[in-house]
Amino acid sequence: MDDExxxxxxxxxxxxxxxxAITKTLGSAQYNKDRxxxxxxxxxxxxxxxxxxxxxxxxxxxxSIIMQKNxxxxxxxxxxxxxxxxxxxxxxxxxxxxxDCITTVFAAMI
Amino acid sequence: xxxxxxxxxxxxxxxxxxxxxxxxxxxxIGQIDRSPECGNMYVxxxxxxxxxxxxxxxxxxxxxTARVQTKSRIMIHTxxxxxxxxxxxxxxxxxxxxxxxxxxxxxxxxxxxxxxxTVMCLEQNNTxxxxxxxxxxxxxxxxxxxxxxxxxxxxxxxxxxxxxxxKIGWHxxxxxxxxxxxxxxxxxxxxxxMPMASFIWDVNERNVPLTELRTTSPLICCQFNxxxxxxxxxxxxxxxxxxxDLRKGPTPLYKSSxxxxxxxxxxxxxxxxxxxxxxxxxxxxDGRLLFWDVRxxxxxxxxxxxxxxxxxxxxxxxxVSLEWxxxxxxxxxxxxxxxxxxxxxxxxxxxxVEIGTWFGAEDRGGYxxxxxxxxxxxxxxxxxxxxxxVGDWCCKMWMExxxxxxxxxxxxxxxxxxxxxxxxxxxxxxxxxxxxxxDTWDYFYRMNEVSLSQKVSDYALTSLxxxxxxxxxxxxxxxxxxxLLQLCDxxxxxxxxxxxxxxxxxxxxxxxxxxxEQIKKQSGAKEPKAEVKNDGITIDQADYQGRExxxxxxxxxxxxxxxxxxxxxxxxxxxx
Numbered sequence: 001m002d003d004e005x006x007x008x009x010x011x012x013x014x015x016x017x018x019x020x021a022i023t024k025t026l027g028s029a030q031y032n033k034d035r036x037x038x039x040x041x042x043x044x045x046x047x048x049x050x051x052x053x054x055x056x057x058x059x060x061x062x063x064s065i066i067m068q069k070n071x072x073x074x075x076x077x078x079x080x081x082x083x084x085x086x087x088x089x090x091x092x093x094x095x096x097x098x099x100d101c102i103t104t105v106f107a108a109m110i
Numbered sequence: 111x112x113x114x115x116x117x118x119x120x121x122x123x124x125x126x127x128x129x130x131x132x133x134x135x136x137x138x139i140g141q142i143d144r145s146p147e148c149g150n151m152y153v154x155x156x157x158x159x160x161x162x163x164x165x166x167x168x169x170x171x172x173x174x175t176a177r178v179q180t181k182s183r184i185m186i187h188t189x190x191x192x193x194x195x196x197x198x199x200x201x202x203x204x205x206x207x208x209x210x211x212x213x214x215x216x217x218x219x220x221x222x223x224x225x226x227x228t229v230m231c232l233e234q235n236n237t238x239x240x241x242x243x244x245x246x247x248x249x250x251x252x253x254x255x256x257x258x259x260x261x262x263x264x265x266x267x268x269x270x271x272x273x274x275x276x277k278i279g280w281h282x283x284x285x286x287x288x289x290x291x292x293x294x295x296x297x298x299x300x301x302x303x304m305p306m307a308s309f310i311w312d313v314n315e316r317n318v319p320l321t322e323l324r325t326t327s328p329l330i331c332c333q334f335n336x337x338x339x340x341x342x343x344x345x346x347x348x349x350x351x352x353x354x355d356l357r358k359g360p361t362p363l364y365k366s367s368x369x370x371x372x373x374x375x376x377x378x379x380x381x382x383x384x385x386x387x388x389x390x391x392x393x394x395x396d397g398r399l400l401f402w403d404v405r406x407x408x409x410x411x412x413x414x415x416x417x418x419x420x421x422x423x424x425x426x427x428x429x430v431s432l433e434w435x436x437x438x439x440x441x442x443x444x445x446x447x448x449x450x451x452x453x454x455x456x457x458x459x460x461x462x463v464e465i466g467t468w469f470g471a472e473d474r475g476g477y478x479x480x481x482x483x484x485x486x487x488x489x490x491x492x493x494x495x496x497x498x499x500v501g502d503w504c505c506k507m508w509m510e511x512x513x514x515x516x517x518x519x520x521x522x523x524x525x526x527x528x529x530x531x532x533x534x535x536x537x538x539x540x541x542x543x544x545x546x547x548x549d550t551w552d553y554f555y556r557m558n559e560v561s562l563s564q565k566v567s568d569y570a571l572t573s574l575x576x577x578x579x580x581x582x583x584x585x586x587x588x589x590x591x592x593x594l595l596q597l598c599d600x601x602x603x604x605x606x607x608x609x610x611x612x613x614x615x616x617x618x619x620x621x622x623x624x625x626x627e628q629i630k631k632q633s634g635a636k637e638p639k640a641e642v643k644n645d646g647i648t649i650d651q652a653d654y655q656g657r658e659x660x661x662x663x664x665x666x667x668x669x670x671x672x673x674x675x676x677x678x679x680x681x682x683x684x685x686x
Contacts, residue, residue, distance in 0.1 A: 071146065071151075072142075073141075073142055073143050074140070076141075077136055077139060078136065078137065078139050079133075079135075081134070084132040084134060089139075091139035100142050102140035
């Protein structure tokens, strides 16, 4: 707890990582239901890889939702029970013409 | 103790971080809103395919059951069980032993006990439920209320000019063929173009007749021979009899010679039963009853002039109907005359045919004659002494020994043309009417009213014949149509004991009629002068009622009106 500033969860930093992972994966792709699971796998892998490079004492949980834009509304929420001082979460929502992607990162300090 | 002590030392911080967990408020992390404009991307599906059924699903399954092994075994029964000292082959010994045993009180007790068990076993009915009621929904037989008959077939005269069906004859072997005689009986109404032929119909072929019977003058009556169904005898309008053999074609095989034939239309013809089966009798309105042998049609075998029996100036009575029945006596003939009187003729071998009774002739002490020709005379097939006649508007029931009718139907609104007894039910007869209806009387059920009245044709019914098995009736009308009707079972199957009960009823009526005759005689003796002009039918009302009551007491019946219409007959005869 002495070197707090260094090992803090910085959500802007994480957001950046997630955003780049999504854009890198989806780009301007058309929605295709057969590729959804591949995409979400790629996004999650990319995020975890980048987060690991930060070299911070955290364990990460990444979830990703890909949904076609067909007029239907969608809400996703979360409730947490953890160490509010150290742990952090960050959520990125990116959309293109045909689909929306919501990716959430949970980080718990070791 | 202290030697075994080992102390671990570690700083708190080296244990790792302790948990300090807290709840975090829920929060929405992602939100995609509804976009109504996306609805335009959708197209409504107009064709929907949906398959539904409500057929129960079944599965097939088969099981091989265990096979039952059967085996034949033999068992020998020998006498045994006797004590050693008794030789069972010696009757003396066994008897002795038995007697000794029967004296033993234990024997009686055990027999008593054993019989109880045995009787139960014997009385137990393991196989058949004798009292089970099968066919619960089946209607009881002979409900006289729902009698029916239905039209099975129509046979239309193929000729253009309308002729009436004057007689119908059934094939003697089963309901297969009908012979219909077609002619026009109205005086001088026959045109030159009128077809002459009569037809034989097959019951199963309605459109075309099986054979025609060619003749030079239309047949009025025609009958199958009961022994050989290929032979037919037909009486024609000009008085000649035609003898047909279907094996030889549709033209007559023989014709009777003109000199000896009738000189009026032959109204009725019957086959007689003889060894050769070739004898027949015919009757005509010329007042003669002629007997023939079809092997020699050039002469008559016998002849009877139908007169009223007056010795000084005999009046000839034209015959229009003829009845002969083997069971009633092969020598007896009943002839219905144009004058409403029915004649009973007897034909004894080597003797002239003589007329025995004039039923209904008033100058012979009878009463109740028909007001018009007697178109039909039929003996009851079960009680042959009794017969019915049809004339004017009613149907009368007679008995051979009585000069007046026993019973009669009420007067109909139309003329009657023919009648026929049911060959299977003693109390049933059918009457054809000129207004196209066929009436069924069931005397077993009721005598005061018709049991079934069925409209058969729009035209007058002219002839009627019931098939010998009783299930079918053929009815002919004035327009040349023969209607084949099938009767319901209630009209065919005899009710239990029907024959006897109808016989009893006829006997009762005969008794009553005789009783009345007696009163008539007595009252005639009392006031002979008053009886001079009247034919002896006036009866003292009080005396009559007294006698009636006594009669009913005698036959064991009670009630005021017993259904028979005696007063009606009296009035009818008295009114003349």
